[in-house]
Amino acid sequence: MPKWQQQRSFWTWGYLSDEPSEAERRTAAERISQRFGRAVEPPPIPALADIELRKPRLRVPDRLDGWVNTDHVERVTHTHGGHPLELLAGLRGEFPEPPDAVAHPRTEDELEATLAWCDEAGHVAIPYGGGTTVVWGVNVPPECESAVTIDLDHLGGVLELDETSRAARIGAGMLGPDLEDALRPHGLTLRHYPQSFPWSTVGGWVATRSGGHYATNHTHIDDFVESIRMLTPRGWWESRRLPGSGAGPSPDRLVMGSEGTLGVITECWLRLQQRPRFRATAAVVFPDWKAGYEATRHIVQAKLWPANLRLLDPAEAEQGAGLDGTRSLLIIGFESGAVPQGAFILEAVAIARSHGGEIDDDAIRIDDGSGKATGRDGAAGAWRDAFIGVNAGLTNGLGLLADTFETAITWDRWPDFDAEVRARVGRALKEVLGDGTRLSCRFTHVYPDGPAPYYSFSGMAKLGGEVAQWQEIKAAATEAVVAAGGTVTHHHAVGRMHRPGYDRQRPELFADVLRAAKRSVDPGGILNPGVLFDP
């Protein structure tokens, strides 16, 4: 069954089929009990039918009832996004702000009718892709009187393929795996793999400016966007398909990252590429963190453009790849559909070695054209398995407070930035969660002028006190990142969660420009109010 037809879980990432078994939850509970010396048990999971929801505060007009409904399961599964606290609320049966109705328009006409109804009746309209937002991007604002979630799941598909220019017109509701399945027979691929790839959509990626697996060069979805089609309450917005253009400010740039506040993206032309045949991978170990990041800087500044250049600090290299906790690990990967990659990986490894990196020659994997994956064994493979296999349902409800925050900073400020962030967040973790906390960092993306560090933290919360404890730690993290000059997010988006940092970081006049743009396309202010900026 294609992914889009599967029912989403309300307490873990993904679908019902992604939910861990009772036995797996028990094993996870034992591991946590051992780590923190506190006995924990997986809590029961409420039955969907028993979840209490506020009654719908609107009536769906008859003319829309073929695709708009107030069904209980639909409202439950569209209440929360993918942040761990939302999954926890789901597990506890807490759904205080469900959408009053959920729309699944099957055609552009049905979408037009839905948005027109919301605009006329003053219902808040929330565009919804895969619901994997981790920044509170799809929630019903508590202060609104009624809200309709518009799920784009029926507006997917590869609608047109231009093999000459290597681009495709793709429906916004298409999920990552369904897209790659459709492109594979043509020998083509988008190769945009956010960690949420199985559950997130093309429209969601563009609306949030998601970051994929390319660590250098084309890091964000932006780099693949040729043109966008979007419905606003004032009508259609469609840009011209072009490989590049210098004609004034780019209309696509205003849409990318607009997070559902300006319109509903229905289609995009995205740039594709040949499926990779030539691959090369190396996992290089460094004596410490500093040697690792200095090597990374020199590799990215040599403009070799590896597809993967993922540096793990000693803590992360220990947890994810089984190193000894003192050394850092740099996973370097090259890939191409047309050009052998051996020379590039050898050059990158030579730079890494000149900064103290260690790797045996026979551990460098070069595949010249078979199309087989490299980097599935050793430390790189161990880390990959841990990264892909992440399942929030395993530890949900056990008191483990685990989250991430990500940013970007220029190299000149990086070492001080890292020290400052670790000091402030480390202090907050200790004060709020006591002993046994972890704070680690990896680079998810790297630019010639700076890295995109991704911090993970965890510790044991008071059962029932998770939200307040998380808020304290998150506030410290946001303050540390923004005060030290970083961006409040490199790719997780702003949503409602990152507003305090975003409001400080963007020029105030730009906020006026955004508000003016919103007034032009959404005069009633119905689209995702409170996300990104106040209308």
Ligand SMILES: Cc1cc2nc3c(=O)[nH]c(=O)nc-3n(C[C@H](O)[C@H](O)[C@H](O)COP(=O)(O)OP(=O)(O)OC[C@H]3O[C@@H](n4cnc5c(N)ncnc54)[C@H](O)[C@@H]3O)c2cc1C
């Ligand atoms: C486990 C996990 C891992 C993640 N890893 C990554 C990662 O590696 N890189 C990354 O960038 N992000 C990551 N994320 C965050 C999230 O997956 C991305 O923000 C993703 O782009 C959201 O896509 P979605 O289809 O799920 O959108 P949703 O969550 O449904 O929506 C996100 C926002 O976009 C708006 N929106 C959605 N569709 C449309 C549309 N068609 N038109 C207009 N607005 C729309 C929504 O209103 C909302 O504000 C991760 C999340 C999880 C849970």
